[in-house]
Amino acid sequence: MKKVVIGMLASAVAALFFVSATPACSSSKCSKACSGDPEPTEAQVKACEEGPAEGTKCKAETVALTDCSSGKTVCTADKTDVAKTTEAILKDCKTQFDALTACASKP
Numbered sequence: 001m002k003k004v005v006i007g008m009l010a011s012a013v014a015a016l017f018f019v020s021a022t023p024a025c026s027s028s029k030c031s032k033a034c035s036g037d038p039e040p041t042e043a044q045v046k047a048c049e050e051g052p053a054e055g056t057k058c059k060a061e062t063v064a065l066t067d068c069s070s071g072k073t074v075c076t077a078d079k080t081d082v083a084k085t086t087e088a089i090l091k092d093c094k095t096q097f098d099a100l101t102a103c104a105s106k107p
């Protein structure tokens with residue numbers, strides 16, 4: 001279970017490094033988080049603009065965590081600092097993360 005939770009957080013944080021997965025986001029939210037980060041791919045921008053598909057398991061929880069995480073990317077030397085960003089998200093978005101974890105754990 002712990003590996004699943006860590007994997008989910010890693011996936012959520014990784015997605016936030018390049019694009020925000022909120023539905024109908026503006027182009028600025030669908031761009032790189034820090035100036036030294038690589039540009040998002042066309043597929044990442046499209047996924048950001050579309051958001052989670054209807055019927056996606058835990059869609060509401062995913063959107064809530066993504067919304068909470070938006071703007072919490074920590075840049076170090078103009079690149080996303082994975083450890084500090086993860087720490088910020090876990091600190092400020094614990095309720096949303098716990099809700100997503102609980103939902104994803106259900107069969």
